[in-house]
Amino acid sequence: MTPMDRRQFLRHLGILTGSTLLPVLGGCDSADPAMPDDGATDGKVAFLHGVASGDPLQDRVILWTRVTPEADAPVQVRYRVATDPAMTQVLIDERVVTDAARDYTVKVDPVGLQPGTTYYYRFESGGAVSPVGRTRTLPVGALERLRFAFASCSNYPNGYFSAYRHMAARRDLDAVFHLGDYIYESGSKGALGRAHRPDHEIVTLADYRQRYAQYRTDPDLQEVHRQHPMICVWDDHESTNNSWKDGADNHTEGDEGSWVDRKAMSIQAYFEWLPIRLVDPDDPQRIWRQFGFGDLVDLIMLDTRLYGRDEQLPLALGGAQLNDPNRQLLGEKQQDWLTAQLAGSRARWKLLGQQIMFGQLRVLTLPEIDLLGVNLTHELLAINADQWDGYPAARQRVFDAIDAGQVENVVVLTGDIHSSWGINLFRDPGELANLLAGIVGDPLELGLIKAHGVEFVTPSVTSSGFPDGTTGLLRGVFGLTDPHIKYFDGTLHGYVLLDITPERCQGEWWYVDSIEDPVAGESFAKGMYTLSGQNRLRDADGASSDRTDAPAPAP
Numbered sequence: 001m002t003p004m005d006r007r008q009f010l011r012h013l014g015i016l017t018g019s020t021l022l023p024v025l026g027g028c029d030s031a032d033p034a035m036p037d038d039g040a041t042d043g044k045v046a047f048l049h050g051v052a053s054g055d056p057l058q059d060r061v062i063l064w065t066r067v068t069p070e071a072d073a074p075v076q077v078r079y080r081v082a083t084d085p086a087m088t089q090v091l092i093d094e095r096v097v098t099d100a101a102r103d104y105t106v107k108v109d110p111v112g113l114q115p116g117t118t119y120y121y122r123f124e125s126g127g128a129v130s131p132v133g134r135t136r137t138l139p140v141g142a143l144e145r146l147r148f149a150f151a152s153c154s155n156y157p158n159g160y161f162s163a164y165r166h167m168a169a170r171r172d173l174d175a176v177f178h179l180g181d182y183i184y185e186s187g188s189k190g191a192l193g194r195a196h197r198p199d200h201e202i203v204t205l206a207d208y209r210q211r212y213a214q215y216r217t218d219p220d221l222q223e224v225h226r227q228h229p230m231i232c233v234w235d236d237h238e239s240t241n242n243s244w245k246d247g248a249d250n251h252t253e254g255d256e257g258s259w260v261d262r263k264a265m266s267i268q269a270y271f272e273w274l275p276i277r278l279v280d281p282d283d284p285q286r287i288w289r290q291f292g293f294g295d296l297v298d299l300i301m302l303d304t305r306l307y308g309r310d311e312q313l314p315l316a317l318g319g320a321q322l323n324d325p326n327r328q329l330l331g332e333k334q335q336d337w338l339t340a341q342l343a344g345s346r347a348r349w350k351l352l353g354q355q356i357m358f359g360q361l362r363v364l365t366l367p368e369i370d371l372l373g374v375n376l377t378h379e380l381l382a383i384n385a386d387q388w389d390g391y392p393a394a395r396q397r398v399f400d401a402i403d404a405g406q407v408e409n410v411v412v413l414t415g416d417i418h419s420s421w422g423i424n425l426f427r428d429p430g431e432l433a434n435l436l437a438g439i440v441g442d443p444l445e446l447g448l449i450k451a452h453g454v455e456f457v458t459p460s461v462t463s464s465g466f467p468d469g470t471t472g473l474l475r476g477v478f479g480l481t482d483p484h485i486k487y488f489d490g491t492l493h494g495y496v497l498l499d500i501t502p503e504r505c506q507g508e509w510w511y512v513d514s515i516e517d518p519v520a521g522e523s524f525a526k527g528m529y530t531l532s533g534q535n536r537l538r539d540a541d542g543a544s545s546d547r548t549d550a551p552a553p554a555p
Ligand SMILES: [Fe+2]
Pocket: 152, 153, 181, 237, 416, 417, 418, 463
């Protein structure tokens, strides 16, 4: 990207100043003659897409909203940050201007906040007032406990977003993570009156913006944004299916424009609509970044999708091409950064928030499994080529980084696969000692095999998983061929709750009763934890307890 391209790109993201537009970098002077008075937009603006916050640091957090103006003209928006839900103890009161160039989204990054503190915020424009949002800055120092929830894959026509509502209702979370497929690109209608808008595959900037706007009218998605700061990364469907750095399975060069343009437009809309901070002005398509939660957690967010990924190859191909040591998933720059982050982390737990399944699914060892006319083995094979299994050298480089830094307590967090998995991570889970675990005893305790961490894979919010009836069958097969896979469910929807102390990191799968019921309940299904220094999953007795001192929700 040339410097001129970069300036244009940044302007598209609404990040360059111009004379009046700089919401993302802070407040503007309300006396600026280029800005209309509050009264100039009185009665002509609505807040239809809720509020959001994200990318907390120790002293700042991104705050977001969007205005829907009656007329196409710049809109001044006032925002306030307070320490109480009633918004009486106001710390920050500033104004910014937004306009059509950024789709009337507003993104501010107020500084001077205190670490580990809950804040409440609200936007106003003319006579219109947004809902009150709640957010929280990163904590510092010695911590006894952290709680997070993470999700992925919310396909709007497929069902109601109850998983988001239940995440929102948890008052005691420090943050929520979104691991991608926040939107889908198709023109699906679905069967619930939740047809995608626009009604065709999204390819232009206007399409992508309209799709985000539709999703952000969903009350459950609005609520999770309103109650918790979100730390997010994209996966493929924020651009299009099985994308990689220079193309996508679902992109037709020419008919659907150029991939370079489509990728840039999808990224522009993402930065407009998600509460994410620009990571590096000199590398504006970078979203890999780190968040430190005191001495307990370093959260390392990765981009396995658009930044450095080489094209997917058929797994069945095997051989030299698939195993090429130069084959990239993260790209060299991101891999070097990850290696340095792992080596330099002083936190007890290193969470890797990323898109695709890291642990091996030894799919080529599976028998041909046919169920109800579906060949599950072929289905798994097709999915797997897009995951870390399709990039074996790239995965070995992560293991190399763990070994080189003698890094303990790596916990990989994953979305994408629309199903639930708990996995022990080994360089080679096919080692005889692992496969014979049931006969010779636990290979980890016997010192026969070295573990490198564990992985929790979240089910989808609504996207379709494996066919009904497959869970039991596949559990049985994995028990024989893939004993490092300790938990699997192929069909249910929900999210993963993380409860973390210095002694243990526990992941819990929570499932909604239905995605066809807009007020569906949820239930705890399974908990697994790893003890510090052990890098292996064990069954938990039950769900962890809620915090008793959670801050008040946003009213
Ligand atoms: Fe997905």
